[in-house]
Every structure is written in structure tokens, then in C-alpha cells.
Amino acid sequence: xxxSQVILSAIIILIISRTLATRRKKNLSKNFLFLxxxxxxxxxxxxxxxxxxxxxxxxxxxxxxxxxxxxLSIILMFYLIFKLFIxxxxxEEKITKLVRKQTIEETKSKRV
Amino acid sequence: MRDKIYIIIPAYNEARxxxxxxxxxxKYVDKIIVVDDGSNDGTAEPVKSKKAIVLKHLxxxxxxxxxxxxxxxxxxxxPDIVITYDAxxxxxxxxIPSMTKPILENKADVVLGSRFLGKTINMPxxxxxxxxxxIIFTYFFSGMKLTDTHLGFRALNKKALSLIRLTQNGTAxxxxxxxxxxxxxxxxxxxxxxxxxxKYSLKKGQKNxxxxxxxxxxxxDIIK
Numbered sequence: 559x560x561x562s563q564v565i566l567s568a569i570i571i572l573i574i575s576r577t578l579a580t581r582r583k584k585n586l587s588k589n590f591l592f593l594x595x596x597x598x599x600x601x602x603x604x605x606x607x608x609x610x611x612x613x614x615x616x617x618x619x620x621x622x623x624x625x626x627x628x629x630l631s632i633i634l635m636f637y638l639i640f641k642l643f644i645x646x647x648x649x650e651e652k653i654t655k656l657v658r659k660q661t662i663e664e665t666k667s668k669r670v
Numbered sequence: 671m672r673d674k675i676y677i678i679i680p681a682y683n684e685a686r687x688x689x690x691x692x693x694x695x696x697k698y699v700d701k702i703i704v705v706d707d708g709s710n711d712g713t714a715e716p717v718k719s720k721k722a723i724v725l726k727h728l729x730x731x732x733x734x735x736x737x738x739x740x741x742x743x744x745x746x747x748x749p750d751i752v753i754t755y756d757a758x759x760x761x762x763x764x765x766i767p768s769m770t771k772p773i774l775e776n777k778a779d780v781v782l783g784s785r786f787l788g789k790t791i792n793m794p795x796x797x798x799x800x801x802x803x804x805i806i807f808t809y810f811f812s813g814m815k816l817t818d819t820h821l822g823f824r825a826l827n828k829k830a831l832s833l834i835r836l837t838q839n840g841t842a843x844x845x846x847x848x849x850x851x852x853x854x855x856x857x858x859x860x861x862x863x864x865x866x867x868x869k870y871s872l873k874k875g876q877k878n879x880x881x882x883x884x885x886x887x888x889x890x891d892i893i894k
Contacts, residue, residue: 654731654839658739661705661725665743 563605570602673750675699675770678740680733680822681714681757682707686870689716694763695755696721703743704757707736713757733822734843738836745831752831756822758871762864769825772859779830779856782816783823788862794872808845812852816860820844823863830856 574595581591604611604627611623620626677699681688692702702722706714708730717724725739737754744752751773755761765783772778785793786801801820808819824847826834833854838846851858 650839651837653729654735657727657729657731658735658742661727661739662743662746665723665725 559606563608566605567602570598570605574598574602673770673774674701674748675751675753676701676703676744676747676749677753677755677766678703678705678737678744679755679757680705680707680736680740681709682730682733682736683709683711683713684757685709685711685713685716687759688713688757689718691755691757691759691763692717692719692722694759695766698763698766699753701747701749703740705736705740707731707733732839732843733841734836734846735839737843741831741834741836748828749831750828752826754822754824754826760865760867760871761823762866765823765861765863768861769823769863772861773825773827777857778859779827780834780851780858781825782818782858782860783821783863784816784818784860785821785863785865786817787860789864790867791864792867793865794867797867797872804845808848812845812849814848814852816848818860819848821863821865830854 577586577591577594577598586594608623611626613623615621615623615626618626620629675698677695679688679691679695679702681704684691688704692704695702696719700721702719704714704717704722704724706724706726708727714724714726723743725743727736727739740754741752751770753766753769761783765788769781769783772781790798801818804819805816809815820841822844830851833856834847834850836843836846836850850856
């Protein structure tokens, strides 16, 4: 095993163990916990079985396995950022509706 | 019976000018709706006109949100005409009748003020260029050929008020307003008006760099 594989695996095992240890305190939903663990376990598998990702890279004619991993990570990050923007937007809409409702009701009650 | 005219003035930290603006518009309208968008300079306090009502947002949401709050309040009271007006004393109140005239003559559902058909005083060149870009952008994306697309001086009749809904909280609401006109096939005209630029209004108003934020907000709206 390469030193990089050891270091990365150790970091991922730490992340997984911290997630499991603090899951109750942080009130994580089952769905999020499941996806989060799947992601890190999957990453651990690919780090330890580099032949798998290298095979995919070869099929896609990308070059090295690590290049494929980087491209996929960038795509995933942009997708997550986009989803975050949508969620922030939705939260903003809800806040606006609440503030507007409260503003108008407060005005109506003052005039009564 | 005379038409009932309301005016909506969204305001954020405009304690310096709000009183003058309310006093100026008072004689032209029946009701003044000042929407205090979470100001922290006591904007709402000096407003004393008998015709004025102040709606106060608990937090700052943006000019678009403040305008829509004003619209929603107005809808509950069924005015015949609603005017939107800025709180920074850039507009000339005596031009209100020219804004309402096309609606009173049933020639339009929406009247849009245009500084480029009218007059500008002390307008920086950079602002002129950015606004001209906005006109091109609006034409490109909505097909609406206008001479001024980002002016807060507008008039709506009952039909337009009932149909137009602003969901953009920030300055992109101006582009959204144009889109709503097109979406609901409302009749519109542009009317020449005067816009006065002062050091205060330029400092308080939109920055030229806001154009990127407006573009971004509109793109997010399209994608979602």
C-alpha cells in the first residue's frame, strides 16, 4: 500500500468514525447519514482498490484513475453547490413570505 | 366618482429624504404606503402624513420584496391605480399625473416612466452605459423594446395589480416586472419623466456592479 493510500484511508476512517460518534448530537437525518457514509465508504474502496477506478479511466480514455476521480469530484461539487443555491433560494422565499405576512398582520392589528 | 390612487414607496434607511418625498406626493394621491424594509435609521418614524401608512419589515429583504409587500397590501384595499415611487427623492412628484393619465384614459394597464424619453440631471456616464446595457439585455431576453427598463416610477391599474407578482427580492425585480407585463400581455406605455441624481441618491442607490447580481438572480430563477 502506498503512503498516500494509508494517509487518505486514515482520514476517511476518522471522518466515518466521527460521523457515527456524533450522529445523535448533530441530529442527522437517516437519509443524509446513509448517503454521507456511502460516499466515504465508496471513496475508501476506490482509494484501496485503485485498479477499479483506473479501469474506468481506461474505458473512458481519460488517462489516470486519479484524473477521473478529480473530474468526477469537480462535477459533484458543482452539482452540490447548485443544489445549495436552490435550497438557499427556497429558504429566502419562505422567509420573505413569513416577514410579509407578519408585516401586514401587524399593520392590520394596529389599525383596528 | 374619482379614481382611488395609491402610491407605494419602498424605503431602506431613507430617514433623510422620506419626509420630503411623502410631503411631495401627498397632494397627488389618496393613500401613501411606505414599506420600511428593515431600516435601522428610524426611516418610518418621521412619516406623519394622515394619508400615509407604514408597513415595516422585521428584516431587510430587498426592494423587490418591499414592493411586493406594498402590492399585497394594496390588493386588500382595491385601489384603481397604484404608483411605485422611490424614497430617495430622485423623482419629481408633479409628474405623477402624467403617469396616471394613460390609465385614466384606458390606454394602458401599466405605465413605465422613462428617464431617456424625459430628462436626467447629473447622471453619471457609467450609470447611463449600464442602463443602456440593461435595455439591450431586456430586449434580448424578453423581446420587450423599451427605452428604460430599471426605473422605479411606474403606474398600474387594477388588472395589472391583480396579475403582477414579484418573486425577486433584490434589484432583479425590475427585470421581473417587465417579464410579468409580457407574460400577462398587459398594455403598457412609456412616459417621459425626470430623474435627479445627487451625491446622496448615487451613494444610496444601485451600484453599477449590481448588474452582475441581477444577471445571476435571473439565471438562478430560470434554472430552478
